[in-house]
Amino acid sequence: MFTTDDRSILPYRLYMTVIEFKDKIEVRLTYDGMRFDCEKEKIEWYKNVKEVFAFNIKDERADWKQIVEGLVVGETAIGYYTDVKEMWQKTALSFFHYRRIIKSGNLTILLRKLRACINQHMVNKGYSRKAFYLQGNESCRLYGSILAIARKVRFWDAPVMPYNGIGRLSFKEWKEYRLKEQHLPENWEIHVEKIMKKEGMSYQQAVLQVLGLPNTSFVRRNLTYENIFAFMHAYSLPTLAMANEASKTFISMEPPVDRRNIYWNIDTYKQKVMQICKFIRTFYAQYMSVMTWKHIAGKIDLYIDTLRLWECADKITKREFCKADVPLSHLHDWLSVAVARQDDREVIFCISEKLKQSLRKNINGYNFKCIERKSELKKAAIELKNCSVGYSRRIGSHVQIVVVVNKEGKLTAMLEVREHTICQAKLFANDEVYKNVSVNKACIAYARSAGLTCNTCDIEAMD
Secondary structure, three states, X not given: OOOOOOOOOEEEXXXXXXXXXXXXXXXXXXXXXXXXXXXXXXXXXXXXXXXXXXXXXXXXXXXXXXEEOOEEEEEEEEOOOOHHHHOOOOOHHHXXXXXXXXXXXXXXXXXXXXXXXXXXXXXXXXXOOOOOOOOOXXXXXXXXXXXXXXXXXXXXXXXXXXXXXXXXXXXXXXXXXXXXXXXXXXXXXXHHHHHHHHHOXXXXXXXXXXXXXXXXXXXXXXXXXXXXXXXHHHOOOOXXXXXXXXXXXXXXXXXXXOOOOHHHHHHHHXXXXXXXXXXXXXXXXXXXXXXXXXXXXXXXXXXXXXXXXXXXXXXXXXXXXXXOOOOHHHHHHHHHHHHHOOOOOOOEOOOOHHHHHHHOEEEOOEEEEEOOEHHHXXXXXXXXXXXXXXXXXXXXXXXXXXXXXXXXXXXXXXXXXXXOEEEEEEOHHHOEHHHOHHHHHHHXXXXXXXXXXXXXXXXXXXX
């Protein structure tokens, strides 16, 4: 048993009891434990540490508190899916395996009776009976099951979340690759709860309102946690009919789980969905009479490439487009020619401010900066005597060029970053970065600081 949190108390003898009251149920833990004080570099021993998981059926809420030496040292509302991360190593339950041998009783029976007891209380309140047995990884099933019960008390109508993982995915991976949590509004489930209480809505109705989705029978019937990303982007489209059809396509497009290249598969899928929606929103006003989802669906890759060309277009090209009467079927070819004619004009690369900021670092006296304009790329290519100017068509949200400048302001090296990975790292005249020890060391530290991986022999790891 170990912990990464120096505030955690590691339990070594634990008693668990379940107490049923009229309107609530409590799971009470009492245990002795130890904690390593990093500042004082000593082990502290504790007796009769208490924890209480309170499931308040009447108010439909759940809470947890920890009591050490008679003082409440930890207290929080639980029942949200973020609890799995927030409560980890705070509660003694996170340290116990589901199949742990215990002196008396049985964890399986205890959890079954607890779920049955919660169900009976909710049925008495007029709700229908629900199944919320949690499968998955047994190493944290006890911990996950208690948190899943807390979630049910708070959101009775909400579907069960796979707190113990699903298939080969851990819960953390499921949130990232299936729920796509990073694309959801911040604290969205807390807002859902507020709307439920204020307006008397069901969980699903409140979710639809918070996520800005229409409350139609089609959406209600097909909405799952895994489909939220597809629905949110589909219903950003101009018409309801188009959104209904697009959502079906987006759901069918999502790739199966493959642990070997899941990041690449899911990221490619997300980019494709976001880019085709952006294309439609960009050009719908111009082509609304002919732009139907049936027409778009068969040419998704073509229209994504058309959007890329549009984002490479400068103000002059865009003004020419507004004056010209370009049919949708000819738009890609027209932009290809028009953008090619821009070679001698300034081009600002389509890189988000957030991405540019994340790539801008000062490491060991070297400034790392993302190139933003074609003129900057030309100047850097001349100074470093390389052919990087040929990358101008590729630079954007997926590919970036980062230059390295020393204390004297001299351009020292250039990095190619592709999908958060450094693919090339060159000094003057395309020499590898590892040939300059200080620049090589700075690039390694830069990759760590910027959250990049290295997939190139141009940089060598140092002992």
